[in-house]
Amino acid sequence: MATLERIHLTIIQEVDRHGSLTAAAKRLNLTQSALSHTVRKLEDQLGVAIWRREGRNLHPTQAGEWLLAVANRLLPQLDHAEERLRQFAQGERGKLRIGMECHPCYQWLMKIVAPYLDSWPKVEVDVRQKFQFGGLGALFGYEIDMLVTPDPLYRNGLCFEPVFDYEQVLVVGPGHRLRDAEFVEPEQIAEETLITYPVEIDRLDIYTQFLMPAGIHPKNHKPIETTDIMLLMVAHGRGVAALPRWMVEEYGPKFGLSPVRLGRHGVAKQIFLGFRNADTDLDYLRAFIDLARAHRDTRPGPA
Amino acid sequence: MATLERIHLTIIQEVDRHGSLTAAAKRLNLTQSALSHTVRKLEDQLGVAIWRREGRNLHPTQAGEWLLAVANRLLPQLDHAEERLRQFAQGERGKLRIGMECHPCYQWLMKIVAPYLDSWPKVEVDVRQKFQFGGLGALFGYEIDMLVTPDPLYRNGLCFEPVFDYEQVLVVGPGHRLRDAEFVEPEQIAEETLITYPVEIDRLDIYTQFLMPAGIHPKNHKPIETTDIMLLMVAHGRGVAALPRWMVEEYGPKFGLSPVRLGRHGVAKQIFLGFRNADTDLDYLRAFIDLARAHRDTRPGPA
DNA sequence: ATCAAAGCATGAATAATTTTCAGCCACGCT
């Protein structure tokens, strides 16, 4: 009855990765013949071909593609479950897999992780940034255990804790004309080159909360991956960027950068830690949240 | 290296369900001895006890609890994957698992499913209503393939299609004092018994969009599971309810019910079909959405 | 207190399965 085993998923994944049964066999420390037998048996039992044999290559059939997707989804979960059990065995606490959906939060995260590693020496911490189905999907799919995000989603088995508030400001370089302005109006950005992280526009607060309501577009838009380079570009007059105020205050002096309020009332932001309800009683996860919250209470900003 | 197999998860699940190795063995058509050996080997390999042996009973350890959670999460996915493959084999198209997060939509759904079953005879349709992690979690976790919901969530690997708009109205019985009112104010509900589906208050539109903004609470609040009983209660003067206008128009005559607008401008609602981006090119899924959309275009309401 | 029943563990024997070995065939390149 139940015929689809872990090994089958593994084989499918490895064949896809390496392109041939022979190569997959090598990776799995088996002979090509063993795989051939196993695969044939599986295909017989399921009644479906997983690959079309064309000459000496294998091409996944529709069923094969589907199985590959299943394998890619389930195998990591099995691996993680095993790893977690081994950690249980060694009295270790486990691994905290943190997902980031918020580029500039990285600096903040470092400030929390450092003391956390000290107080929980037996917990591993892993930080990930790319998710096929977005941060929420990763949380639901047990790819990560905690999500740092500006977009909380209540109900549905997830919890979100606000962990810090900050103001999103415009960053300008040393000689910039807006340098000493009390605040900027959207119109004043129309002639600027705007540097942002390379994500969709509707995830950039400066667009959604500032430029789009006013119907303004910057003259130019440059996506940059890393914060350091972004700051460098701004410092050298290549454009302006929108970043948290605390970050400008921290790096500003070194680069000669200045923060300018976005609009008369500024753009307020909040960052949340999200996690599964089911994990609420994991002490080491709870401890991380507490640490984050404590950090929030001691200082106004995370810098 | 990889030691955690499907059979292990199955055993853990069955032992939990039936309370003993012996009973689990019977279910799995194995001897108690076989399970005992298998389990011992697994525990040895993992280095963790899965159960504490107390007298003649087994109690799951912390590791056991965790494994059980893994099993309950992953086994259904494996089962479904297998089933899907068998369907591939027989030239069937698959199963469309629809999740409902919207009680009154059930009637609407029936109207779409009926013609769908005709045009896709080889597709099975399954409708589910309870989800441990909410509808979104079920969608992300591959428990369902499509979600009928009033709360869409854009980005993150999911798509939402609006499929119909309707007006949420107050339903009152034959002799009710509000029966012929043009609309009701929140204050007028303060002396009523309000009948709703048994979900959290912040998921009930009449609260979030009507009563709560005005700070009003009904005199009484009765949760009822089924729409039929709800309508019956209203018809017999046991209270009032909030339902889609089209539903009142359909069942109203039979029970002598009347719709009354909620507030001067009414409460507008929209229902969405959600699905995974990854499934966009599944023809039979696409067809369902098209059918739903076509239905929307032909008539103003879904009745 | 004793006894029968229920439940798990164990070792040896057996059954089933997986893997390898050795040989073959087909393809594509030169």
Added chain:
DNA sequence: AGCGTGGCTGAAAATTATTCATGCTTTGAT
């Protein structure tokens, strides 16, 4: 045509899973 690569197959070998027979401990009834 010849060679290297990759996959298939059947039979043999190796490994693993399962059973059988049995023992031990707890539980609950008498």
